[in-house]
Amino acid sequence: xxxxxxxxxxxxxxxxxxxxxxxxxxxxxxxxxxxxxxxxxxxxxxxxxxxxxxxxxxxxxxxxxxxxxxxxxxxxxxxxxxxxxxxxxxxxxxxxxxxxxxxxxxxxxxxxxxxxxxxxxxxxxxxxxxxxxxxxxxxxxxxxxxx
Numbered sequence: 001x002x003x004x005x006x007x008x009x010x011x012x013x014x015x016x017x018x019x020x021x022x023x024x025x026x027x028x029x030x031x032x033x034x035x036x037x038x039x040x041x042x043x044x045x046x047x048x049x050x051x052x053x054x055x056x057x058x059x060x061x062x063x064x065x066x067x068x069x070x071x072x073x074x075x076x077x078x079x080x081x082x083x084x085x086x087x088x089x090x091x092x093x094x095x096x097x098x099x100x101x102x103x104x105x106x107x108x109x110x111x112x113x114x115x116x117x118x119x120x121x122x123x124x125x126x127x128x129x130x131x132x133x134x135x136x137x138x139x140x141x142x143x144x145x146x147x
Contacts, residue, residue, distance in 0.1 A: 027086050030076035033069050040065040041135060044117070048125050060118035066131055067110035070103040089144040099142050106134035 024032070040062035046052040047059055077092050077099075092099045113127035 026076040026078055026081040027083055027088075030073055030088075031086070033073050033076070036065055037069050037135075041132070044124070044128055045132070047121065048128050054121040054124065056118045056120070059124055060114060063110055063114045063117035063127075063131070067107055067114060070107040070110075074100050074103045084146065087143050087146050089142050092142050099138075102134065102138045102141065106131070106138065109134045 043052070043062045044059060044066075047054050077088065079093065082088055082090075109130045113124075113131050116123035116127035
């Protein structure tokens with residue numbers, strides 16, 4: 001049942017997202033993209049910690065979300081696309097090449113981790129650290145936490 005629900009969401013989510021993306025602003029788009037990344041990372045983290053059972057299909061899907069998001073994410077930061085609701089730090093625009101490199105490092109780490117995520121829990125544990133490290137690197141350098 002869980003796998004059926006996961007697959008249904010995996011098919012429906014991109015269709016729903018495409019509809020809302022057509023009329024959304026860059027800040028809204030990237031915030032929604034980060035919500036997806038946060039959900040995927042949270043799911044993987046809970047599996048690694050043993051808080052939820054390991055599910056190879058769900059782990060593979062979550063890792064694929066982490067792989068596919070960075071390339072489009074970096075395009076959602078045109079000049080001036082900042083607001084009080086955004087956690088985007090000014091360093092994104094000051095060091096665009098560095099920002100894009102960190103995003104591509106994340107994408108590459110996730111790509112390398114896809115087979116491990118679907119293999120078994122021990123393989124996922126071994127691969128997840130590199131992916132999470134890339135998330136942290138971006139957040140520490142390019143994100144400003146707003147209250």
